[in-house]
Amino acid sequence: MHTPILVTGGTGTLGRHVVPLLRAAGHPVRVLSRRGGPPGDGVTHVTADLLTGVGLEPALRGVTTVLHLAGGAKGDDRVAANLVHAARRTGVTHLAHVSVTGADRVPLAWLRSKRDAERAVADSGLPWTVLRAAQFHDLVLTMLTAMAKLPVAPVPGGLRLQPVDAAEVAARLVELTLGAPAGLAPDLAGPETLGLDELLTGYLAATGRRRLRLPVRLPGKAGRAYRDGANLARPGATRGVRTWDAFLAERLRRAVGGAPTSPPSRG
């Protein structure tokens, strides 16, 4: 009988793909989040707040492998530090974590917090694995949906993305989590590199809309980093298979009565 694998953020966009894959591999799963969720076959839920640390040590009891997915708009560095602190006291032997491509290169506050979260994991003294993933299709859809709601869509020049399917990220994370600790794994990005303007054009065409566009220049060092492609996967990255167009076509087929919707996602 396996000990449960603790999946933080297992109720989120990525976590909802990860949990069934771990179950299919025969592992009991303990999901950690603030709000919890309904138990399922081999899946239990614990509530804890990684930002405050409340509830963490009981959540880690009896766990040797942790897959840390929980994240939000800010504070992911503190979240990781709290998790590491508790994991060091409770016998964790593999701490796997998902981060974002460019976390070490784009000087924006939320990416700095992703970088510091990575560092907390790498400096934990625990055996660790970190996978940096590109933006999930779901997040790109959320961005484009918001842009298309404006009468004039602001389009940052030179911004490119490599949208990747959350299910493919989940499969890779499960493989890494069940394998030996690997340190910093090759990045995982989608099969294409697409300009935000191209993505918007495709989205508007697919949803039968027209919008005026306002080209904008992202300011400062972060703007330059984006124009230089610092947010893109590093050389040697693994590239996913499912394209943005395939994802969008499926979402539009599923959408009922108008604009497609996507679950909230915080990349």
Ligand SMILES: NC(=O)c1ccc[n+]([C@@H]2O[C@H](COP(=O)([O-])OP(=O)(O)OC[C@H]3O[C@@H](n4cnc5c(N)ncnc54)[C@H](OP(=O)(O)O)[C@@H]3O)[C@@H](O)[C@H]2O)c1
């Ligand atoms: N979205 C992307 O494009 C993208 C790309 C690359 C990497 N990532 C990374 O992948 C991870 C998962 O992203 P996602 O899109 O699946 O996020 P999501 O859909 O927003 O889900 C976040 C999950 O974390 C939990 N959570 C948030 N704050 C928490 C806290 N303080 N304590 C305990 N649980 C907390 C949430 O549950 P409760 O709200 O109930 O607590 C939820 O289960 C994040 O670390 C993100 O940075 C995302």
